[in-house]
Amino acid sequence: MLSCRGLAHIASDYIDDELGTVNKLSVRMHLLMCPHCRTFMGNLRASAALLEKHSAQTLSADYLQRIDREIERALSNDNSRG
Amino acid sequence: MTNTSSPEGEIALIELLKKGDQAAYKHAVRLYTPGMLAVARFYHGNANAEDVVQDCWVTVIDAINKFEGRAGLKTWLHRIVANRAKNRLRTTNREVSTDFSETLDPELDSRYGSSGRWLKPPTLKTDESADQLLENDALKECLNQHLSRLPEAQRSALVLYETHHHKSDDICNILDISHSNLRVLIHRARQKIFLMVEHFQETGEC
Numbered sequence A: 001m002l003s004c005r006g007l008a009h010i011a012s013d014y015i016d017d018e019l020g021t022v023n024k025l026s027v028r029m030h031l032l033m034c035p036h037c038r039t040f041m042g043n044l045r046a047s048a049a050l051l052e053k054h055s056a057q058t059l060s061a062d063y064l065q066r067i068d069r070e071i072e073r074a075l076s077n078d079n080s081r082g
Numbered sequence B: 001m002t003n004t005s006s007p008e009g010e011i012a013l014i015e016l017l018k019k020g021d022q023a024a025y026k027h028a029v030r031l032y033t034p035g036m037l038a039v040a041r042f043y044h045g046n047a048n049a050e051d052v053v054q055d056c057w058v059t060v061i062d063a064i065n066k067f068e069g070r071a072g073l074k075t076w077l078h079r080i081v082a083n084r085a086k087n088r089l090r091t092t093n094r095e096v097s098t099d100f101s102e103t104l105d106p107e108l109d110s111r112y113g114s115s116g117r118w119l120k121p122p123t124l125k126t127d128e129s130a131d132q133l134l135e136n137d138a139l140k141e142c143l144n145q146h147l148s149r150l151p152e153a154q155r156s157a158l159v160l161y162e163t164h165h166h167k168s169d170d171i172c173n174i175l176d177i178s179h180s181n182l183r184v185l186i187h188r189a190r191q192k193i194f195l196m197v198e199h200f201q202e203t204g205e206c
Helices: A004-015 A021-033 A035-053 A061-081 B007-018 B022-066 B073-092 B130-134 B137-149 B152-163 B168-175 B179-203
Strands: none
Touching (some): A004 A021, A035 B130, A035 B179, A061 B022, B007 B022, B022 B152, B137 B152, B152 B179
């Protein structure tokens, strides 16, 4: 019988459909009986969705312009080489 | 600029890059650099990641002519970064050190008793969608803070998996890790965000 802690270990694998049939059924059985783990699984799923929507990466304009300049220089070198 | 979310758009972008079109490069740099930085940070942390990615873009100018399109452009660029980052690690004799041993975050683990049952179960159900949650600027700021504090390996795996929708096999290849280790990294990162959202919803504080 899968414990609540045991379920927490494999919760992301369940969300991403990475579990085999036996483990998947164990998780489903446990979720049917355990409201706390249902809340946990729902909230973990919400966290995954949040991360999918949110890219924290904001790049500095300065860094992007530095790359642009490097590319511009390399392209003009390429052209001058013919 | 071309819409690169479709395969046709990506093919058009690749053709422009092969012609040395500067506007196409500007577009590609803004589109692909975040993911490329995630790969570089996995190997080098914040310190040298930006330099590695900048060098890679210059390499791309010549290499793009040999691009055959077997993998998507994103995956190809990420592999270039990974190879360069690994070479640089070799020259500096550094190794990536990552802890894959614990599946559960210690804070979450402490909320279960010795029987494996919850001692401190989650009390609030997150009913809002991700879009609704992200309308809250304070939560978004808190999320940014927590993401920036994640260990680089977790953050890189997460960014490549969740934000850039890479297939697991591609990530394992790019980051040189096993599938089970990738699963640990993703699960650990999600738990951190689960705990953050829970704390935020309970207290209104980050």
